[in-house]
Amino acid sequence: MRGEPFSCGARRAIVASAARRRVPSGHDAERAAVLKLRALLLLASLLVACGERAADTPPAAARLAFDGARAFADLEALVRIGPRPAGSEGAARARELIRERLRQAGWPVEDHAFTAQPLGSAPVPMVNLIARHAGASAERLILITHYDTKLIPGVEFVGANDGASGTAVLLELARVFAAEPLPLTTELVFADGEEAFGPNITEHDGLYGSTALAERMQADGSLAQVRSVILVDMVGDRDLNLVSDLGSSPLLRGIFARAAASVGHGAIVDERALMAVVDDHTPFQRRGVEHVLALIDFQFGARVSPGPLWHTARDDLSAVSAASLNAVGMALVEAVRAIEEHWRIADGTGAQGD
Numbered sequence: 563m564r565g566e567p568f569s570c571g572a573r574r575a576i577v578a579s580a581a582r583r584r585v586p587s588g589h590d591a592e593r594a595a596v597l598k599l600r601a602l603l604l605l606a607s608l609l610v611a612c613g614e615r616a617a618d619t620p621p622a623a624a625r626l627a628f629d630g631a632r633a634f635a636d637l638e639a640l641v642r643i644g645p646r647p648a649g650s651e652g653a654a655r656a657r658e659l660i661r662e663r664l665r666q667a668g669w670p671v672e673d674h675a676f677t678a679q680p681l682g683s684a685p686v687p688m689v690n691l692i693a694r695h696a697g698a699s700a701e702r703l704i705l706i707t708h709y710d711t712k713l714i715p716g717v718e719f720v721g722a723n724d725g726a727s728g729t730a731v732l733l734e735l736a737r738v739f740a741a742e743p744l745p746l747t748t749e750l751v752f753a754d755g756e757e758a759f760g761p762n763i764t765e766h767d768g769l770y771g772s773t774a775l776a777e778r779m780q781a782d783g784s785l786a787q788v789r790s791v792i793l794v795d796m797v798g799d800r801d802l803n804l805v806s807d808l809g810s811s812p813l814l815r816g817i818f819a820r821a822a823a824s825v826g827h828g829a830i831v832d833e834r835a836l837m838a839v840v841d842d843h844t845p846f847q848r849r850g851v852e853h854v855l856a857l858i859d860f861q862f863g864a865r866v867s868p869g870p871l872w873h874t875a876r877d878d879l880s881a882v883s884a885a886s887l888n889a890v891g892m893a894l895v896e897a898v899r900a901i902e903e904h905w906r907i908a909d910g911t912g913a914q915g916d
């Protein structure tokens with residue numbers, strides 16, 4: 563990705579408001595537990611009396627939890643392949659792994675093959691993988707990441723964070739949502755060629771896969787069905803702090819912040835890390851998709867942008883953690899549900915009243 567730090571002049575000193583919580587005494591705690599049990603019993607009896615669940619809530623059995631350890635196992639498997647730059651044998655092996663995991667989860671996968679033409683070099687064959695979960699509506703939600711790693715001469719660059727972390731999170735989302743009825747048709751896009759062949763992503767270098775897909779969708783008319791695009795990239799940093807992307811939709815930023823807080827991980831969004839993120843969501847945004855959300859930690863290894871580990875040999879297993887994947891994954895699961903519900907109501911589409 564390319565990030566432009568937001569220069570806002572005076573840097574605000576953020577004082578973390580120490581939330582004061584009263585620690586209950588033993589007696590208080592016991593009474594609270596009894597009250598909670600009574601409330602639960604009352605709720606259970608009401609549910610039995612009603613004899614039905616709320617119309618909008620899928621049955622609990624269909625709602626699975628995000629498993630950061632399982633996601634981390636996929637991250638490790640990708641890293642074991644070694645470097646995975648576009649057009650390489652490593653990239654082909656990464657695709658095999660992604661296809662196999664999606665097959666196990668039960669998602670159909672489409673290969674979107676195209677040829678990129680980087681300036682001043684030979685054409686490079688590339689392949690996006692698109693997994694699709696049919697929803698009640700044809701309106702779409704896209705979650706996009708990249709599986710390629712940057713080709714850095716002289717460096718065995720394995721991209722544990724930059725390439726593998728987003729891929730691993732999307733693969734785990736595939737498992738979580740496999741059996742869950744979703745209002746929108748939901749696509750997981752594993753983009754090729756996010757990385758530039760030159761030093762940095764520019765107007766003409768990098769974002770090859772997402773650009774090719776957005777162009778194809780514009781040409782066939784399906785882009786008009788896209789309600790939201792969520793970017794997931796570099797989310798494995800042990801010290802996870804997601805940027806506050808100035809180009810992301812306030813609606814989606816708000817939903818994600820609330821979702822993260824609801825699962826106890828509100829602190830992963832860093833309100834001081836203001837950026838204008840250019841990444842795989844950008845080609846969709848430039849073609850008119852208003853509601854995009856960039857989830858990326860662009861302070862890799864220290865709280866400066868882009869961080870000392872970015873695009874270095876030290877982007878390896880020692881720099882990432884299952885806990886970070888778990889935090890962002892848990893928040894994403896709730897955010898996806900909330901975003902889909904938002905569009906179901908706003909569009910008047912979906913499985914209302916079932």
Ligand SMILES: [Zn+2]
Binds near residue numbers: 563712724757873
């Ligand atoms: Zn990169």
